Structures are given as structure tokens and as C-alpha cells.
Amino acid sequence: MINGSRIKNYTNNQQMKNIISISGGNDSIAMLQWVIENRDFFNDEEFTALYCNTGWAISWWSDRMLKVAKFCEANNINYRETSAKLGFEDLVRKKGIFPNRLQKYCTFELKVKPQIKWRKENKFTTRNTCLFIGVRADESKARSNTTSIGVRDGYDAIYPLAYLSDEQRDAYIVRTGFEVLPTRSSECHPCIYEFSKIKLRRIEPDRVELIADLEKDISDFQNAKRKLRNHPKYNPDEKFGMFNSSNIGTGKGGIREQIRWANSSIGSYNIDQVEMFCEEIAGYCGD
Numbered sequence: 001m002i003n004g005s006r007i008k009n010y011t012n013n014q015q016m017k018n019i020i021s022i023s024g025g026n027d028s029i030a031m032l033q034w035v036i037e038n039r040d041f042f043n044d045e046e047f048t049a050l051y052c053n054t055g056w057a058i059s060w061w062s063d064r065m066l067k068v069a070k071f072c073e074a075n076n077i078n079y080r081e082t083s084a085k086l087g088f089e090d091l092v093r094k095k096g097i098f099p100n101r102l103q104k105y106c107t108f109e110l111k112v113k114p115q116i117k118w119r120k121e122n123k124f125t126t127r128n129t130c131l132f133i134g135v136r137a138d139e140s141k142a143r144s145n146t147t148s149i150g151v152r153d154g155y156d157a158i159y160p161l162a163y164l165s166d167e168q169r170d171a172y173i174v175r176t177g178f179e180v181l182p183t184r185s186s187e188c189h190p191c192i193y194e195f196s197k198i199k200l201r202r203i204e205p206d207r208v209e210l211i212a213d214l215e216k217d218i219s220d221f222q223n224a225k226r227k228l229r230n231h232p233k234y235n236p237d238e239k240f241g242m243f244n245s246s247n248i249g250t251g252k253g254g255i256r257e258q259i260r261w262a263n264s265s266i267g268s269y270n271i272d273q274v275e276m277f278c279e280e281i282a283g284y285c286g287d
Contacts (some may be wrong), residue, residue, distance in 0.1 A: 016037075050115060052115055082117070091105075
């Protein structure tokens with residue numbers, strides 16, 4: 001497990017400013033606790049927890065971040081928020097298409113760019129600043145090569161949780177007084193990758209309706225563009241949804257149809273029976 005002493009050797013014992021990049025999820029909370037427990041190695045160095053508001057969080061996330069802010073300030077960690085000029089919804093309308101695996105612009109536009117801008121405006125330079133990032137090798141295959149020390153955006157980057165298991169990470173969270181969340185961060189609700197049945201069931205009803213309205217606007221725009229260009233695949237009824245996957249219901253039925261699919265039992269879904277759908281069946285009654 002990486003400790004503060006090793007980090008100070010890495011930075012040649014220079015007096016640094018430190019930015020802790022947080023989302024409010026489990027790894028973020030654990031990383032804050034790691035900083036608190038290793039603070040003696042950093043003398044009087046400044047620590048700032050930076051949260052980037054995507055404008056697409058679950059309804060209760062703002063209350064959680066208020067709690068995170070109070071926790072930071074109580075432990076001598078500055079808390080700051082930043083955001084992009086456009087939140088997720090407005091950004092999708094501007095782009096005219098939902099982000100997807102080929103055009104995953106959301107992370108860069110909603111998180112990376114605002115953080116880069118904030119660091120520049122507040123004079124956190126590559127010469128005087130270290131970034132603390134809560135990524136773990138255990139999280140996924142894509143992050144399995146994560147090491148405790150690296151470079152991000154030209155800055156020296158520290159990954160304090162790099163080699164921690166879920167259980168070790170959770171132990172840090174328990175010491176903060178926060179509960180361990182049963183899911184990943186809900187700073188984006190839903191994330192464009194959250195289209196399993198379980199994750200679709202968790203989408204809040206108001207957000208489902210917002211997505212449905214957004215899908216209609218994007219579909220109208222894309223179909224009008226295809227018609228104007230005499231696109232060979234033009235179909236006035238085609239729906240450009242947030243989750244266009246052949247693994248979800250009928251593939252391109254839109255969020256409402258996909259929620260119905262998510263609440264069906266294995267092998268029983270039939271799109272012709274959607275009129276049977278109701279709020280109680282959908283799981284909107286507190287489960």
C-alpha cells in the first residue's frame with residue numbers, strides 16, 4: 001500500500017500544492033481519508049478537493065456533496081466546485097447526438113476541460129501541483145495497469161488507492177463516517193454505460209421523462225438532417241436514444257421501452273404487451 005513517505009520521496013520533498021479530484025463516490029471518500037491519515041508527511045502543504053458538477057447527477061447527489069464539503073473543511077482540506085458552461089442536457093442538444101462508445105465526448109467536455117480551466121485560472125501549475133486521483137487497478141480490466149505514481153495532463157499524479165481491494169477501500173470509508181455506497185458514483189445519472197437491467201431499474205422516474213424528451217428532440221434533429229441530405233438510411237420513425245444497443249429490449253425503442261424491458265423477467269419481454277406497464281411494476285414504488 002502506498003504511503004505519504006513514499007510520495008514525498010517521489011516529489012523530492014518539494015513544497016507542493018495538491019488537488020484531490022473527487023466525484024463524491026466511494027473511491028473519492030476513501031482518498032480523502034487517505035490524505036487525512038497521511039497528512040503528517042506533507043507538513044503545511046495545501047490540499048484542495050475539486051468536484052466537477054456535470055449537471056446530470058442523481059437527485060440527492062447535491063446533498064451528499066454538501067456533506068463532503070463540510071467533511072473536507074473540518075479536516076483542513078479546501079473544497080471547491082467547478083462545472084462546464086453547458087451541463088449534460090444542454091451539451092447533448094448542442095452536439096445533436098448522445099455520447100456513445102465511439103463519441104464519448106461527455107467526460108472530456110463535462111469533467112476534463114472544466115478542471116483544466118479551473119487549474120489554470122487558479123494558478124495550479126505543473127511545476128507546483130500534484131494531482132490525487134482515486135482510480136484503482138481492481139476496478140476494471142481497463143484500469144488493471146494503474147500504478148500508484150504517474151502523470152495526468154502534464155501534472156505529477158498520485159493514485160493512493162491504486163492497489164487497494166474493495167474491502168481495503170471500504171475500511172477507509174468507514175473511518176470517515178460515510179456509508180459505503182452500493183453503486184458507483186452517481187455524479188452522472190445515468191451514465192451512458194449504465195444499461196444493464198439492474199442499472200436501468202435504478203433510473204429515477206423524472207430522469208426517465210427528461211431523457212425521453214431529449215431523445216425526441218435529438219431524433220427530430222437527426223432525422224431532419226438525414227432527410228435534407230438524402231441519406232440512404234433515412235427513416236422518419238427512427239429513434240436516436242441514449243442507449244441504442246441491440247442488447248436492450250428491441251435495441252432502439254427509446255428509454256421508456258427500455259425501462260419496460262428492464263422490468264421484465266428473463267425471456268418474457270414482449271413489446272406488444274407494453275400497455276401492461278405501470279409504475280408499480282416498474283419498481284418506482286420505493287424498491
